[in-house]
Amino acid sequence: MQRVPLVDYLVLDDEPHLVAAECTGCGARYFDRRSACARCSGLAFRPVDVPTEGVLTTFTIVQFAAQGVEVPFVAGVVDCAGTSVKGNVVNTPPDPEHVTLGMRVRLTTVPVGTDASGVEAVGYGFEPVSDRADEHDH
Amino acid sequence: MAEDVWILGIDMTRFGRHRERDPLDLGAEAALGALRDAGVGMGDIGVLAAGNLIGGNGFGQLLQKQIGQTGIPVYNVANACATGATALRVVVMAIKSGEVDTGLAVGVEKLSGAGLLTGNARREEGGHWVRDGRYGAVAPLDGRVGTETMPGVFAQIGMEYGYRHGGVDFELFARISEKNHAHSTLNPKAAYQKRFTLDEIMNDVMIAYPNTRPMCSANCDGAAAAVLVSETKLRTLSLEQQRRAVKISASVLTSDPWQEACQVLPDINTLTRQAAATAYEQAGIGPGDLDLVELHDCFATAELVHYDNLGLCEPGGAADFFRSGATWRDGTTPVNVSGGLQSKGHPVSATGIANVWEVATHLRGEAGDRQIEGARVGLAHVIGLGSACGVHVLEKSAA
Numbered sequence: 197m198q199r200v201p202l203v204d205y206l207v208l209d210d211e212p213h214l215v216a217a218e219c220t221g222c223g224a225r226y227f228d229r230r231s232a233c234a235r236c237s238g239l240a241f242r243p244v245d246v247p248t249e250g251v252l253t254t255f256t257i258v259q260f261a262a263q264g265v266e267v268p269f270v271a272g273v274v275d276c277a278g279t280s281v282k283g284n285v286v287n288t289p290p291d292p293e294h295v296t297l298g299m300r301v302r303l304t305t306v307p308v309g310t311d312a313s314g315v316e317a318v319g320y321g322f323e324p325v326s327d328r329a330d331e332h333d334h
Numbered sequence: 335m336a337e338d339v340w341i342l343g344i345d346m347t348r349f350g351r352h353r354e355r356d357p358l359d360l361g362a363e364a365a366l367g368a369l370r371d372a373g374v375g376m377g378d379i380g381v382l383a384a385g386n387l388i389g390g391n392g393f394g395q396l397l398q399k400q401i402g403q404t405g406i407p408v409y410n411v412a413n414a415c416a417t418g419a420t421a422l423r424v425v426v427m428a429i430k431s432g433e434v435d436t437g438l439a440v441g442v443e444k445l446s447g448a449g450l451l452t453g454n455a456r457r458e459e460g461g462h463w464v465r466d467g468r469y470g471a472v473a474p475l476d477g478r479v480g481t482e483t484m485p486g487v488f489a490q491i492g493m494e495y496g497y498r499h500g501g502v503d504f505e506l507f508a509r510i511s512e513k514n515h516a517h518s519t520l521n522p523k524a525a526y527q528k529r530f531t532l533d534e535i536m537n538d539v540m541i542a543y544p545n546t547r548p549m550c551s552a553n554c555d556g557a558a559a560a561v562l563v564s565e566t567k568l569r570t571l572s573l574e575q576q577r578r579a580v581k582i583s584a585s586v587l588t589s590d591p592w593q594e595a596c597q598v599l600p601d602i603n604t605l606t607r608q609a610a611a612t613a614y615e616q617a618g619i620g621p622g623d624l625d626l627v628e629l630h631d632c633f634a635t636a637e638l639v640h641y642d643n644l645g646l647c648e649p650g651g652a653a654d655f656f657r658s659g660a661t662w663r664d665g666t667t668p669v670n671v672s673g674g675l676q677s678k679g680h681p682v683s684a685t686g687i688a689n690v691w692e693v694a695t696h697l698r699g700e701a702g703d704r705q706i707e708g709a710r711v712g713l714a715h716v717i718g719l720g721s722a723c724g725v726h727v728l729e730k731s732a733a
């Protein structure tokens with residue numbers, strides 16, 4: 197089946213990962229298209245792979261959202277070895293017993309749907325890393 | 335050296351639901367109230383700055399047609415939830431520049447029943463995936479890649495403080511809301527004047543953990559306006575006008591400087607810290623000198639981080655600071671004695687002037703049942719996502 201990524205910065209190869217545009221001048225990283233660097237105004241960017249594992253630095257459990265958005269879901273920010281990434285926490289119950297600040301998570305793909313031509317759109321989320329002894333450190 | 339700017343008159347409508355009145359009615363009530371309070375007329379006003387996000391274009395000119403068309407320059411301003419503070423700041427700059435000696439700032443919003451404010455509306459699902467926008471997204475991202483709802487965004491901002499400093503949980507945030515709702519019972523201008531128990535707050539409808547419904551700012555209608563004058567002009571006015579005038583000892587507006595994580599979650603901390611530092615320097619005071627603070631508690635989770643951002647507590651110590659009772663109205667640094675945005679309400683463009691009205695009213699000793707006795711210095715803070723931060727430090731007249 198043909199697949200398309202939900203966003204340009206998601207790469208769907210054998211090991212799905214995110215790719216950021218890194219400013220060649222100062223190293224600032226962006227996930228959207230930029231005209232120039234917000235930090236140094238530099239004009240040159242290079243693509244860099246973002247580590248797929250990280251730490252959940254904040255989250256919320258959204259119970260009430262715009263029409264058409266399925267709730268509840270967990271929205272958060274993951275520190276992937278120095279690059280902050282926005283994403284949902286998936287594959288775990290959406291409650292504060294299972295989702296905790298500082299928990300280790302890793303990138304995974306999430307189906308979005310299939311269009312009229314049979315093309316599947318694929319998004320991403322972060323799931324708990326369960327095979328670690330230190331997951332409850334925080 | 336630019337001269338000092340004073341609040342000569344200031345007013346706000348009651349916040350709440352005004353079914354029969356449109357934004358012009360509300361804006362006119364606040365503007366005419368501020369002029370009356372100042373003891374001047376539209377003929378004395380040299381500049382008008384006006385904010386109204388929902389109402390459309392040219393609000394300031396439409397307002398003039400209700401209160402007086404005198405041909406003065408109008409600046410229609412927009413800066414999200416900092417729009418009112420921005421209008422005030424525009425008038426301050428005009429007076430400091432020496433171009434005018436008297437100006438009027440007005441902010442109005444009608445938001446009752448607006449429902450949940452999200453970052454953007456959801457697009458229709460199409461028959462084929464089409465890449466759109468700067469992320470090349472083939473489907474709406476709200477709910478798929480994080481959340482664009484304001485309760486969810488600000489929930490993350492509060493929880494991130496907990497990740498960095500610890501000591502933060504659902505109950506702590508709920509207790510902040512308990513404080514503000516308790517304060518609101520003394521404020522007749524508040525949209526809601528209902529005291530909630532901690533249990534009621536924690537067991538209310540969850541909007542975005544840890545923010546339940548009473549922990550979110552209330553969408554409502556309202557307006558606020560202020561007449562500002564130069565120090566030179568003030569000294570030509572009556573002793574009574576001089577006695578009631580409130581000095582603007584700092585007026586600061588900042589935007590958010592680049593920070594690593596601000597690309598994925600709005601950073602409301604850095605620009606508030608920079609605004610506060612500049613304001614304290616301008617005013618020649620420190621946070622310890624503040625007798626009261628009105629800060630932007632659009633959600634309970636936001637109030638916590640601003641204790642730290644405004645330097646009211648030790649760095650990282652916002653949770654302990656709150657638990658000490660410091661920010662209750664009988665504490666060492668009363669915060670949001672008006673009830674805050676959670677109960678007073680948050681008619682977006684009016685908020686930044688209404689916060690200043692609250693502080694000014696205490697400094698004048700005219701706050702009635704909720705008067706903070708002997709208040710001499712206060713601070714008003716607002717944040718508009720995007721972001722813009724306004725901080726004003728006010729001082730009681732020495733006269």
Ligand SMILES: [Zn+2]
Pocket residue numbers: 219220221222223224233234235236237238
């Ligand atoms: Zn750069």
